[in-house]
Amino acid sequence: MTSDVSPSQPLSLFPPARRVKVLLPLPLDSAYDYAVPEGMDVGPGSFVTVPLGGRQIVGIVWDDEPDPDGVPESKLRPVAGVVPVPPLPEASRRFVDRMAAYTLAPPGQVLRMAMSSPKALEPASERTVYTAADPAPKDLRWTSARRRVYALAQEDPPRSAADLAREAGVSSGVVRGLADAGGLLPMRLPDSIFFETPDPDHPRAALSDAQQNIAEEMSRAVLAGGFSVTLLDGVTGSGKTEVYFEAVAAALGAGKKVLVLLPEIALSAQWLERFEERFGTLPAEWHSDLSPGTRRRTWKAVAEGRVQILVGARSALHLPFPDLGLIVVDEEHDGSYKQEEGVIYHARDMAVLRAQISDCPIILASATPSLESLANVEAQRYRLAHLPERHGEAELPQVSLVDLRKTPPPRQRWIAPPLQDALEETLAKGEQALLFLNRRGYAPLTLCRTCGHRIECPDCDAWLVEHRFGRRLECHHCGFSMKTPEKCPSCGDEGSLVACGPGVERLFEEAVAILPEARIEVVTSDTLQGPLAAAAFVDRVTSGEVNLIIGTQIVAKGYHFPLLTLVGVVDADLGLAGGDLRASERTFQLLSQVAGRAGRAGHKGRVLLQTANPNATVLRAIADGDRDGFYAAEADMRRDLGWPPYGKLAAIIVSGEDEGHVERTAGDLARSAPRLDNVRVLGPAAPPLALLRGRHRRRLLLKADRTISIQRVLSDWMSRIKPPSSVRVQIDIDPYSF
Ligand code: ADP
Ligand code: ZN
Numbered sequence: 140m141t142s143d144v145s146p147s148q149p150l151s152l153f154p155p156a157r158r159v160k161v162l163l164p165l166p167l168d169s170a171y172d173y174a175v176p177e178g179m180d181v182g183p184g185s186f187v188t189v190p191l192g193g194r195q196i197v198g199i200v201w202d203d204e205p206d207p208d209g210v211p212e213s214k215l216r217p218v219a220g221v222v223p224v225p226p227l228p229e230a231s232r233r234f235v236d237r238m239a240a241y242t243l244a245p246p247g248q249v250l251r252m253a254m255s256s257p258k259a260l261e262p263a264s265e266r267t268v269y270t271a272a273d274p275a276p277k278d279l280r281w282t283s284a285r286r287r288v289y290a291l292a293q294e295d296p297p298r299s300a301a302d303l304a305r306e307a308g309v310s311s312g313v314v315r316g317l318a319d320a321g322g323l324l325p326m327r328l329p330d331s332i333f334f335e336t337p338d339p340d341h342p343r344a345a346l347s348d349a350q351q352n353i354a355e356e357m358s359r360a361v362l363a364g365g366f367s368v369t370l371l372d373g374v375t376g377s378g379k380t381e382v383y384f385e386a387v388a389a390a391l392g393a394g395k396k397v398l399v400l401l402p403e404i405a406l407s408a409q410w411l412e413r414f415e416e417r418f419g420t421l422p423a424e425w426h427s428d429l430s431p432g433t434r435r436r437t438w439k440a441v442a443e444g445r446v447q448i449l450v451g452a453r454s455a456l457h458l459p460f461p462d463l464g465l466i467v468v469d470e471e472h473d474g475s476y477k478q479e480e481g482v483i484y485h486a487r488d489m490a491v492l493r494a495q496i497s498d499c500p501i502i503l504a505s506a507t508p509s510l511e512s513l514a515n516v517e518a519q520r521y522r523l524a525h526l527p528e529r530h531g532e533a534e535l536p537q538v539s540l541v542d543l544r545k546t547p548p549p550r551q552r553w554i555a556p557p558l559q560d561a562l563e564e565t566l567a568k569g570e571q572a573l574l575f576l577n578r579r580g581y582a583p584l585t586l587c588r589t590c591g592h593r594i595e596c597p598d599c600d601a602w603l604v605e606h607r608f609g610r611r612l613e614c615h616h617c618g619f620s621m622k623t624p625e626k627c628p629s630c631g632d633e634g635s636l637v638a639c640g641p642g643v644e645r646l647f648e649e650a651v652a653i654l655p656e657a658r659i660e661v662v663t664s665d666t667l668q669g670p671l672a673a674a675a676f677v678d679r680v681t682s683g684e685v686n687l688i689i690g691t692q693i694v695a696k697g698y699h700f701p702l703l704t705l706v707g708v709v710d711a712d713l714g715l716a717g718g719d720l721r722a723s724e725r726t727f728q729l730l731s732q733v734a735g736r737a738g739r740a741g742h743k744g745r746v747l748l749q750t751a752n753p754n755a756t757v758l759r760a761i762a763d764g765d766r767d768g769f770y771a772a773e774a775d776m777r778r779d780l781g782w783p784p785y786g787k788l789a790a791i792i793v794s795g796e797d798e799g800h801v802e803r804t805a806g807d808l809a810r811s812a813p814r815l816d817n818v819r820v821l822g823p824a825a826p827p828l829a830l831l832r833g834r835h836r837r838r839l840l841l842k843a844d845r846t847i848s849i850q851r852v853l854s855d856w857m858s859r860i861k862p863p864s865s866v867r868v869q870i871d872i873d874p875y876s877f
Contacts, residue, residue, distance in 0.1 A: 156215065161189050162235075163198040164251035166244075170201040174215045181218060184226030186254075188219045195219055199227050199250065225442040227253065228461040230496050237492055243850055243857075243870045244482040252482065253457040266330045266432065268297035269314070269323040276321040284309040285317050292323055302430050306671065332436040334446050337418035339388035344381060353524040354382045358389035360500040361465050368491055370471075370512050371504040373526025374535060375735030376699075379504045380410070382526070383467050384417050386502060387448065391418075395464020395499075397448040398455060400490060402473035402696065407450065408674040409698060410469075414450070425451030425458060428668075453478060453486030456493055463497040466490050470696065471503035471512060472728050477875040485873060487512075506735060507728040507766075510774060514784035536706070536737040536744030538762045540753045552649055553641045558707045558747050559653055565705040566657055566686055570742065572705040574646060574689045575733045577713055579615065579663045581607035581645045582638035585623075592629035594636075600830040606665075607644050617832045643689050646709060650687060662690035695733040704744045706737040711748040711758055717827060719876045720782055723757045727769055730761050781842065783873065787849045790874040791839040793823070795866040798835040804862045805837035811859045813852050817844035827876075834867075840877065 156174035159181060163171065173189050175181055185200040231253055239246040271292040279285075287307040291298065300318070304311045317323050346354055353371070360367055373379045390397045399422070401407050407424075415421050423437055423446045440446050442459040449455060453476055468476075468490050476486040487503065488511075494501035503512055503521070515521040529535060541557045548555040554562070554574075565572045582605045585594045594603045596614035603612035605623060613620040626633045638645070647661050660679060667673050679685045680700050688694055688703075714726040730748065738744020750758055760769035778785045793805045805823035812820040822839035829836055841856075843849050853870060862868050 156212070156217075158209070158215065159187075159218070160201045160204070161187060161198040161218070162201040162250050163189070163191065163196055163247050164254050165196075165247045167247040168245050170246075171198075172209045172215060174217045176217050179218060179221065181221055182226065184228060184232060186222035186224050186226070188222065190216050190219060197222055197254070199232070199254070201232065224439065225459070228442070228459050230462065230493075231457070231459045233496050234457075234489075234493055237496065238482075238484065238489055240850065241489075241492070242482055242484050242872055243853060244484075249482050252454060253459070265327050266299060267325050268299050268328055269303060269318060269325055270297045272322055272324050279320050279322050282313075284313045285322065288314055288317055289322055297326055297328070299430070299432055301432065305430060330432075330436065332423075332433070332440050334423050334440060335420040336447050337391055337414075337420050337422065339392040339418065341417060341419045343384075343417055346381065346385070347378070347530065349526060349528075350378050350382050350530075353526065354385035356524065357383065357386035357500070357502060361386050361389045361395065362393055364464070364499060366495050366498050367500045368494070368515070368521040369500065369502050369524050370508055370516050370521050371502050371524045371526070372508050373504075373506060374529060375506045375732065376529040376739070377506075377526035378530045379506075379526060380413065380469070381530075382524075383469075383502050383504060384414075386465060386500075387467070388418075390465040391447055393464065396444075396446065396460055396462060397465045397467070398458075398460065398463055398490075398493075399448070399450040399467045399469065400453060400455060400476075400486060401450060402470045402475045403452070403693070407697075408677050410450070418448075422447075423449040425449055425455040427452065427454075453489075456486060456489055460497075463494070463499050465499055466494045466497075466501040467504065468501065469504045471505045472507055472509040473696075474725065474875055479871075479875075483869065483871045485875070488873065507731045510724055510770070510777065511784040513770060514774070532741060534738065534743055535764065536734055536746050538734055538746040538748065538764070540711075540758060540762050541747050541749045542753045543749055543751045553646060553709050553749075554649055554653065554707070555749055558709075558749060561705055561745070561747055562650075562654060562657075562687070562707065566654065568704075569702075570705070571680065571683075571686045571688070571700060571703040572707065573694060573703060573733075573736055574650065574687065574707045574709060575691075575695065576641060576643050576646055576689070576709040577691050577729070578604075578640075578642040579606075579665060579691055580604040580613065580642040582640050582642055584639040585612060585636050586639050587627035587629060587632065587635050588637055589632040589635040590627060590630035592627055594624075594628065598830070598833040600828050604642065605638055607638075616828060641709065643691060646689050650689060654687065657687040658685050659687045659689060660685040662688055662694050664691070664693050667693055692729060692733075695729060695736065698736060699739065700736070701739045702742065703736055704738055704742050706733055706744070706746045708733060708746070708748045711750040712752055712755070715752070715755060715757065719827075720777075721876060724773060727757050727760065727773075730757070731766070734761065781844075782877070785845070787843045787845060787847060788874060788877060789841045789849050789853060790871040790877070791841065791853075792826070792836060792869045792871060793838070793862070793866060794831075794834040794836045794869070796834055797865055800863055800866050801835045801837055804860070804866045804868065805839065807860050807862075808839055808856075808868070811856065812839075813841075813856050815847075815852065817847055818842070818852060840874075 158172050159175055160170035161173050181187055181200050183200055183202050186197055187200055188195050188197055235246055235249045235253055239249045269292050271289050288303050291303055291307050300314045303314045371379050387397050444461050468487050471487050478484050491501055516523045541555050546555050546557055562572050584602045585605050596603055596619050598619055599614055599616045601616050604615055606613050610623050611620050612623055627635050643661050650659055715722050734746040737746050793801050795801045809823055819842045823837040826836055826838040
């Protein structure tokens with residue numbers, strides 16, 4: 140071997156190893172350097188196993204820029220292996236980077252959302268599913284659990300043992316037992332899902348002129364490609380879904396991929412039905428109810444470009460679409476798009492970022508848009524597509540206020556006489572009604588008549604809510620629950636505990652008493668878990684088995700019941716208490732949406748709002764149908780005060796188990812706050828839940844002019860303080876409550 144290395148350079152026996160940066164799904168600020176062993180085939184986006192400390196962990200090759208000033212060659216550890224899944228696409232990697240930069244969360248923490256569960260990613264090549272043995276063995280012992288499993292196994296598609304158990308609501312032992320007894324036949328299938336391509340040319344309803352114009356404009360934008368944001372603003376029933384389906388059809392026709400976000404995917408049963416009617420097949424789905432197997436196979440199908448259209452909850456934004464042709468965010472104003480845990484982000488805003496990265500159009504649809512989106516229209520950053528009227532003969536419902544001071548309900552009752560009359564009339568005509576109360580359980584407070592003790596959550600600054608059907612008290616913030624005590628936990632008096640205030644269960648009791656003929660169903664997130672439960676509920680209402688729905692906000696969204704002509708809002712003041720600056724906007728949106736459930740073609744609807752403040756601006760605006768007036772007044776107020784969307788806002792949340800440490804850190808933060816023009820720091824103050832899950836909390840707000848980069852100001856500020864390890868400091872850019 141000859142060498143022409145000059146004597147001044149150290150002699151190296153091996154050429155320097157190729158280096159890559161690997162981002163790990165951990166709250167770390169940057170990617171780490173690793174060496175690529177000779178012959179290993181990795182590139183940007185590859186899923187790789189690497190050593191970290193004493194363990195092996197799956198991360199993603201972020202880029203392979205050599206970084207010679209990084210870790211010295213001698214300390215560089217090698218990549219241990221490559222996980223055989225498609226690489227994370229460029230667009231997804233850039234999304235992680237930009238989302239981390241915007242939210243100030245560590246990129247690794249954002250990446251974790253994009254990786255699903257790295258362990259689960261490793262595809263098996265085959266899986267076992269079961270079909271019902273036909274006929275079943277004669278000597279089989281039938282139990283009702285076995286019957287349910289057997290019935291499910293007769294349906295298509297064949298399911299795995301885990302899915303059969305989950306869907307039939309039985310233990311996996313039951314499924315195994317039935318299989319062992321010969322009632323189920325195992326089948327081996329490749330571990331992959333096939334999604335049918337929807338047919339964009341399926342027959343569809345003829346659109347009105349207004350609908351057609353908007354549909355065409357949006358379809359043109361899809362075909363032309365390029366980033367644009369359209370706010371599709373139209374009253375409930377105006378045909379927004381119908382219209383954005385045309386843009387979806389245009390994308391599918393051109394072979395482009397589509398992502399649709401819905402706020403609460405468990406409630407999407409009716410949406411899926413309409414999709415199937417329009418496109419002849421179902422889209423792929425993504426939400427927390429998917430079984431781990433379906434999750435893994437869906438993730439893989441998206442990564443391999445086999446999914447044309449997917450509908451999902453906010454986490455679907457992190458799916459590895461190699462390219463997207465259209466994003467739709469339905470009910471864009473919905474508060475559940477805001478994720479408040481871990482990486483704090485707003486899925487609507489991140490969807491806009493995702494569309495920008497994919498250079499494709501995005502449609503934000505709502506009957507009651509967020510002030511943010513309206514301000515973006517006003518500033519000409521977003522286009523506006525407006526559908527001012529309900530489709531066809533359908534009229535908007537007539538809304539009136541019931542003044543609870545003038546016509547109060549009887550003692551310990553919550554349905555006032557005018558609402559009771561309306562309910563009786565409606566049910567007598569064979570129509571249906573909805574009683575809306577945004578409170579799960581029986582009563583929000585349990586009080587001791589003897590000593591005045593209020594039963595609180597041990598870990599939160601909140602009362603326990605009585606769930607009488609389940610005989611328990613529950614915390615709605617942390618999930619703590621206990622058996623309803625017989626005596627006061629404070630003074631020990633027996634029989635002294637009383638329920639204060641109404642929840643939907645208590646309203647049910649009242650409705651049973653005053654409307655003996657009604658066929659009532661209570662609907663909350665407790666009762667409607669998952670798309671199957673939702674679909675069954677829809678059936679019970681459409682078939683008339685149920686004619687009075689008592690529900691929380693879960694029934695406010697999206698459902699269309701043709702015979703539902705009366706909506707009674709039991710406590711229209713509920714969302715207005717508390718002094719949150721977004722309370723009016725939120726109440727307006729929620730009540731408009733609930734009201735929108737009443738009335739369809741041929742059946743005029745009416746809405747009664749029970750209130751003790753009939754002069755509240757929001758309620759007046761809803762009763763008078765003065766939507767524009769409400770928005771204008773709200774916008775003026777925000778503009779004058781410099782609140783979002785006319786100024787920028789971030790919350791800094793300090794939390795920890797030791798209240799003293801938390802206070803001290805919050806104080807340090809306030810003292811080291813930036814002193815800049817057009818930036819103000821407010822607080823620290825105790826937020827509404829000053830104790831949550833055993834952690835004390837304090838909050839500061841940073842308020843700045845629109846021209847300021849609050850991310851830069853915040854990073855600077857945070858780098859100046861060093862909180863003790865017992866205290867966590869979280870940043871919430873654009874807080875939803877303020
Ligand atoms: P939105 O999403 O604005 O609430 P939808 O798209 O759900 O409105 O439409 C409301 C109802 O009106 C649906 O039942 C829908 O099928 C019907 N509809 C809307 N546009 C048309 C149309 N052009 N022809 C027939 N039915 C329509
Ligand atoms: Zn709690």
